[in-house]
Amino acid sequence: MGDAAVTPSFDWSHLFSAVLALADDHLILGHRVSQWCGHAPMLEEDLSMPNMALDMIGQARNLYAYAGTLEGAGRDEDALAYLRLDRDYTNLLLVERPNGDFAHTMLRQFYFAAFMEPFWGWMAQNSVDDTLRAIAAKAQKEASYHLRHSSEWVIRLGDGTDESAWRMRAAVEALHIYTDEMFAMNTGYQTCLANGVMPDLETVRATWQASVDSVFGQAFLTVPEVEFPQRGGRDGLHTEDFGHLLADLQYMQRAYPGLQW
Amino acid sequence: MNVVVLDAKRDVAQARTRAWAAASAVPDPEVPCVTVADLGILRDVTVAKTDNGWSATAFVTPTYSGCPAVLAIELAVEAALLTAGFEASIERVMSPAWTTDWITDEGREKLRTYGIAPPVDGSSKMALFADPVVRCPRCASENTTKLSEFGSTACKAQYQCRACAEPFDYFKCI
Numbered sequence: 001m002g003d004a005a006v007t008p009s010f011d012w013s014h015l016f017s018a019v020l021a022l023a024d025d026h027l028i029l030g031h032r033v034s035q036w037c038g039h040a041p042m043l044e045e046d047l048s049m050p051n052m053a054l055d056m057i058g059q060a061r062n063l064y065a066y067a068g069t070l071e072g073a074g075r076d077e078d079a080l081a082y083l084r085l086d087r088d089y090t091n092l093l094l095v096e097r098p099n100g101d102f103a104h105t106m107l108r109q110f111y112f113a114a115f116m117e118p119f120w121g122w123m124a125q126n127s128v129d130d131t132l133r134a135i136a137a138k139a140q141k142e143a144s145y146h147l148r149h150s151s152e153w154v155i156r157l158g159d160g161t162d163e164s165a166w167r168m169r170a171a172v173e174a175l176h177i178y179t180d181e182m183f184a185m186n187t188g189y190q191t192c193l194a195n196g197v198m199p200d201l202e203t204v205r206a207t208w209q210a211s212v213d214s215v216f217g218q219a220f221l222t223v224p225e226v227e228f229p230q231r232g233g234r235d236g237l238h239t240e241d242f243g244h245l246l247a248d249l250q251y252m253q254r255a256y257p258g259l260q261w
Numbered sequence: 262m263n264v265v266v267l268d269a270k271r272d273v274a275q276a277r278t279r280a281w282a283a284a285s286a287v288p289d290p291e292v293p294c295v296t297v298a299d300l301g302i303l304r305d306v307t308v309a310k311t312d313n314g315w316s317a318t319a320f321v322t323p324t325y326s327g328c329p330a331v332l333a334i335e336l337a338v339e340a341a342l343l344t345a346g347f348e349a350s351i352e353r354v355m356s357p358a359w360t361t362d363w364i365t366d367e368g369r370e371k372l373r374t375y376g377i378a379p380p381v382d383g384s385s386k387m388a389l390f391a392d393p394v395v396r397c398p399r400c401a402s403e404n405t406t407k408l409s410e411f412g413s414t415a416c417k418a419q420y421q422c423r424a425c426a427e428p429f430d431y432f433k434c435i
Contacts, residue, residue: 138355
């Protein structure tokens, strides 16, 4: 049972699944971004990316801890983060995409932050769940900083040299097909939405689209028409790269179960 | 009210004062010029009488979701309470979310003296690309420029003064 003022017939397993998916998004993207530590193109970015990764892993931690409470099966944040199989993770495909070059990484961050900022904003103000409101109030401030930072880079690279511009266009070409999945709402999510716990993702989409239009306009980028949006992560169907990421992420807990630093 | 009740109330008040003094003196591990109370991270301390003396509970809030100093801060506060003779416990408080508005005036002054520019204005949401005017902690000039959105810790950005050339940390406003 959670901290939400919902109807007595509410099925808490729906909220568990929704919170877990959100936690997975933040853990996986946090892990991806952390892979830049020591490899960034300049010192400032070598500071910024681990900082953003820390924010996201911290948000994931808060969400996993709450998901563990909702599930009530004794799994703590470590068990949920490190001891599940690939098909049990329901993160977006977007966040597991490989880092590629700096343009790919910044565009992926921009897409995600432009989605999370209004998502957290709604949740912090309106969710009937006390714990989620508290987590969101903190996370929104962090996401708005990530949005600002990544927006600046998308504009700077899109409106930069010939090379930076084609790299950013290539990133749009490669990643835009994964954005539609952010707004998918399965029946469990819709139950959470109907009970006032989770935001309406169509409303979030409108804000996201406005951010994309504004930043792409300044970056001289075209919003592509996507004929076949790529989905699957929310159903546990991942890309090949995800298995490699998970092997790296889970190695320590698998090799030394229950280890403590 | 009888004397016994009054004595009990006074004992609680005194124990609470002692517990607060011990916990609030703990320095921040990453910005040691200020204490956890100066930063507004230590929200409250409560005390209760036990069979063996007094227990104290400190309520601590993280600055950023992923702040790696949270655990170090909690352990340091717990140790300070134990040293002061309390059975200590720590509660992590998430709501309301920490804001730089909670940094005390004294804390701001200590930051400035230490060479870190304190957060500017309130925590009201900034426009997407607007930057605040940050005053140089060394020469107080407002002619400063942002070097990097992110600095040595999650809570800081990097600036440089155009007047005296000093590079400095700015405590980000959230």
